[in-house]
Amino acid sequence: MIVFLQSVLSGVLIGGVYALVGIGLTIIFGVMRVINFAHGELVMIGMYLTWIIFTGLAIDPFVSILISIPAMFAVGALIQKTLINRVLGALPENQILLTVGLGLVLSNLVMLFFTSDYRILTTSYSSSTLRLAGLSVSTPLAISFAITSAITALLYWFLLKTDTGQGIRATAQDRDAAQLMGINVKRMSLLAFGIGAALAGTAGALISPTYYIFPQVGGVFTLKAFVIVVLGGMGSVLGATLGGVIIGVTESLAAVYISAGMKELFVYVLFLIVLLFRPAGLLGRSRV
């Protein structure tokens, strides 16, 4: 029983980080109807950014998000402006291929400059644990969950309470109508991709103390982000939050009870099951 609770707890904690990745993807999809196949690579860039800041400037990974959030926002906005914007009206297949290509470019550029060696970011607290109601929790995971929750709360507030946030939601709901209502749709798209990239980068920063850092790490995150987003319903932020936690717990349980090597397999199987039986997601209404 302890083992079960233990793995559920660590699943929830890592699920919070997954949720960030998923929320970013879902916001981009919502506003532009573009599925960003390079999303995991943005997580990867976030990880390397954190690693550089840590090894070069000796800034703690959790503090470094103050630098990486604006930096990743800029990267996202740049990608939107130079690439995504040009294919908004193109065939969805071409949009997919463009972002797939972008992902290849990002991961291989990083490989070019940093080689494909695995990097580890070791902090003083990397392997320390906290005791919590009889369960032990990895300290970096606990901190990252706290930060994740704060950021998610902030994001909800932004989307629900600010004019800009409502503009993004309106654009996601109906792009044409939003445009007619005088919302600057182009600016919303730029913001959406920027926020999506910033969230992905933050997730990368938050997991960097506990994950191996290597150029190909993004692929797994792209697929996980899809699973999360499809699970929660394409375009739903609340759904992505929930989806992230579900994936985190599934993975953690599969790793403990079945095999660590097979945990991703279960994520994909879950993904297919959801695609087939709840294509609109767990929370979403069914779309014709």
Add this chain to the structure above:
Amino acid sequence: MAIRVNDLPRALTRSRRSTLFSFAAVAAVALVLLLVPRAVQSPYLLHVMILFFLAVSMGESWNVIGGYTGQYSLGHAAYFGTGAYTTLMLLQYRHIAPWWGAWAAVGAALVVALVIGSICFRLRGPYFTLASIAVAEIIRLIALNWKPVTNGAEGILLMDIPPLKIGGMLVTDWLSKAPFYYIGLVLALVTLLVNYLVGRSKLGYCFQAIREDQDAAHSLGINPAFYKNVALAISAVFTALTGAFYGLYIGFIDPHTVLGIDLSVEMVLICIIGGIGTNLGPVVGALVLVPLSEALRANLLARLLFSAGLLDETSRAGAFLKENLAHAHVLIYGILVVLVILFMPDGVLGFAKKLLARRSPGRVPSPSPGAVLGGPDANP
């Protein structure tokens, strides 16, 4: 023939003449290619040609489902890997000759295609693409973790291939390139022929109707699920054969090289660079990609920069490029995808056609005034 040729509009007969021409051109090229190993002694050149045939076969196989039927599978490594693993495992562990093993590979790929098709074809568009990636990843993870059967991440290193008797000829020398050259050439021609035949049959019409508008096709008596599965089966069979050929030629396979997503992307890339949905597109794509990646491997680009005096070989940047550019072919693939999608979404062939049309506008029927309201570009 029921309709006399001069009943048909002139543009139609013209397109017929041009296919006849390209048919003759392909035949002539094939004939020349058949003679190459007699004239060329360089194993490296033959190796590059074999890689070219592999790329053509991969692209042409993908084209049946992706190009003709419009189902953008990004999980075709699943069939490639299934073909390679089945053939090599049978040869290595059961001593079954690959020309029999290849049939088993075809069977296995059909089973995989049937399973994938029944799951993924309930989904459309990007959802199908996502599902195809997920299924391919599942298969890769199984191959990685099912060590007793697949030898896991270590992969399979092929020991030797038994002699093959064709007619009166006995092929024993599997270390030389020539036998693989001929097999590769035949495979490439067969996949090209398959595409041609699909295009000239009811199947091709049904596939393309589904690609253009699945609902409209459905109302015209086409069962989309059935025809998509047929397209996938054809595509999977030839992808698996290509995979088997690859495994035998290279002599080593592991889950990453024959089941990874990079490979799936490469198949799509070959088609999109040449022009998706055209028979010769994958050939053009292979003509661009294979020499390019070989040039990178041989560090031609860096050498070119040095010899042109643009870069000093001993400088830091020079040393960096010299060391790393050789491994950067996937990076170049990525850049190519992005550039092609942005600047020539119809591939090299489509781009060339557009250029030709611009030069002699009379050759193409001019669009009617109504086309302004919603041409093919305006309403994808």
Add this chain to the structure above:
Amino acid sequence: MQILEIRHLFKFFGGLAANADVSFSVEKGMIMGLIGPNGSGKTTLFNCITGYYPPSKGEVVFKGQRLHGLQPDRVCKLGMARTWQKVRPLAKLNVLDNVMVGALARTNSLKVARQAAMEQLELVRMAHRAAMLAGGLSIGERNKLEVSRGLATRPELLLLDEVMGGLNPAESDEIIQLILEIKARGFTQIVIEHDMKAIMRISDRIVCLNTGEKLAEGSPQEIVHNPDVITAYLGDAQVA
């Protein structure tokens, strides 16, 4: 002789009834007009008849056979063809190939299909466009392409969904002539149309839907004088 009978057909989307208790029958060889204000459930009814939606309740009987659960391709093979309100040309195929796709529902031979397709194109006077990409056609031509593609599947019943939408008077007139010509060849047709004058001219009988229910049925004369229809259409019909 009845070719199609719709019995107490309901179609719900969520809690919303897009069709509610619709019943009528169509005689062989006639043109049945289907009218109603926007959102009255005409296209939904077409989708139920042709197999795109399974009806929530009730049934569709075609040539004595219940269609329940049959997919659109089976319905087509049974002898029913349709056009789409928002036209669906196979944009990257040429016009002849578009019609050939329809003809291939009845044959496996490309040669036979090509000839049948040319005949259909001549019927709609589009033979000169055979080699052109369907995506490049004008709206009027696209509508005619839809009709000829449907006819190429050799249907007994043809369902036309606003084939005069967006056309100028001359083009509409051409389509009206075409519909009458198709009738003369013995086909049965159900025609959804907004243009009241046109529908009065061509229909033998008219069904009027309103908010998913059948409001009235009768000859064009009866319909045009039916007070309920006039109320439902006030504005819409008068202008047209």
